Amino acid sequence: MKRLKTFTDERGSLTVSETGKDLPFEVKRVYWIYGVPEGHERGKHANRITYQYLVAVKGCVTIALEDKDGRRTYVLDAPDKGLLIPPLTWNELLHFSEDAVLLVLSSQPYRPEMYINSYEEFLRIIHE
Numbered sequence: 001m002k003r004l005k006t007f008t009d010e011r012g013s014l015t016v017s018e019t020g021k022d023l024p025f026e027v028k029r030v031y032w033i034y035g036v037p038e039g040h041e042r043g044k045h046a047n048r049i050t051y052q053y054l055v056a057v058k059g060c061v062t063i064a065l066e067d068k069d070g071r072r073t074y075v076l077d078a079p080d081k082g083l084l085i086p087p088l089t090w091n092e093l094l095h096f097s098e099d100a101v102l103l104v105l106s107s108q109p110y111r112p113e114m115y116i117n118s119y120e121e122f123l124r125i126i127h128e
Contacts (some may be wrong), residue, residue, distance in 0.1 A: 001081055001082070001083050002081070002083075003080055003081060003082075004016060004017050004022060004080045004082050005022075006080045013079075013080075015080045017053070017055070017082060017105075022053075022082065023053055023084075023105060024051065025107035026107065027105045027106065027107070028106060028107055028108055029105075029106040029109050029110060030103070030104070030105055030106070031104050031106070032101055032103045032104065033093070033100075033104065034058075034096075034101040036093075036096035036100065038098070040096075041093060041094055041095075042093040043063075043091040043092045044091075044119075045090070045091065045115050045116060045117045046087075046089055046091065046115070046116040046122045047085075047087050047088075047089075047108075047114055047115060047116070048087060048114045048115070048116060049087050049108060050087060050106055050107050050108040050114060051084065051085065051086055051087060051107040052084075052091075052104055052105065052106050052107070053083070053084050053085070053104070053105040054076060054082065054083045054085065054102060054104055054105075055076065055082050055083075055102070055105075056077060056078070056079065056081070056100060056101070056103075057101050057103045058079070058099055058100060059077075059096065059097035059098070059099040059101060060077040060096075060100060061075075061076045061077075061095065061096050061100050061102050062074070062075050062076075062093075062094045062095040063075075063076065063083060063091060063092070063094065064094055065083075065085060065089050065090065065091055065092075066089065066090040066091075067086075067089045067090070068126045076102070088116075088125065088126055090116075090119065
């Protein structure tokens, strides 16, 4: 997880993320997830070639990532925290606060064939 450059004064705060500095990829797709009912989870997949960068622009989201080096859990609870998810990383969006809005910046357009939706297949691929 990384703290993003933030400028704060009496007018409020402005947080910046720039391609080539904070993002190691050109953004090709942007989407946001919100209104997730209590107890529901999202994600539960990995991407074959896509990088994603996540920011909870509002509220709080708990995220579990797993790759060949193991499993880690992160809490995005401020709009100046960003989390990079590289390709071949299993992600689980485990808990959304009621007011959560999760912004996702992606290196690729949506292509269903680039997703790994089976945890067993993911484990096989990363341990080959």
